Amino acid sequence: MKACFARTMVLAALLASTSALAQEQALEPVVDAATEINQAARSSQLTVDKIADTTQERMQQYKQINRQISGLEVYVQQLQRQIDFQEQEQLDLNASIDEVSVVERQITPLMLRMIESLETFVELDVPFLADERANRIAGLQDLMDRADVDVSEKFRRVMEAYQIEADYGRTIEAYNGEMDVNGQAQEVEFLRVGRTVFIYKTRNGEHLAVWNQQAREWQELDASYASDVQEALRIARKQLAPDLLMLPIFTDGAQAGE
Known part of the structure; x- marks a missing residue:
């Protein structure tokens, strides 16, 4: 009876071992498949993470490009305004050139x-x-x-x-030159006071003459004017400060002192 029970136990153990082995063999494909699924999931997750990183990077690039586009649009608008202004300037310049041509012909x-x-x-x-x-x-x-x-x-x-x-009408001037005095060329000093008085005096002071614009000729002056003429010459050459002068002038053909 005991021997039979022992055999039964051994047989049961053998059957259990055989069943466990069979189950293990049956589960191996499942485990392998699960492992492959896990590996595929990890690979997919890595791919998803990479895609997410790439998407984020592309999104940043997109935003940056949008900002650049906005800036370029503003720049292009500014350039267009400048071009419009330059085109108007060109039209104005062409019109001015045409006017200049007319002015040149007239001037x-x-x-x-x-x-x-x-x-x-x-x-x-x-x-x-x-x-x-x-x-x-x-x-x-x-x-x-x-x-x-x-x-x-x-x-x-x-x-x-x-x-x-x-x-010339507002200045006083003295300069040297030559005059034909009594048929002889002599060095003289000219004195001009505006266009009112024009006098010459020879170097030796022997001859004084004033221009009569009405008669358009030189007229001799007496020696009484010599000192005034000399003072006027020095004032004209800035050797003396300006002062009141007594010089001959002609009005309506008559000589008068000033």
């Missing part, structure tokens, strides 16, 4: 008339600095024929000549 004859009028004025004026003034007008006439000088420069030179002539 050249005007300058020629101004030079001609200035020449006539100098010829009829008190004859001080005759060579200097004549040379200035001749220079303007030559200048007008030059193609390498801008119209603006020509006009500036003409206006400068007019300004110089205008200044």
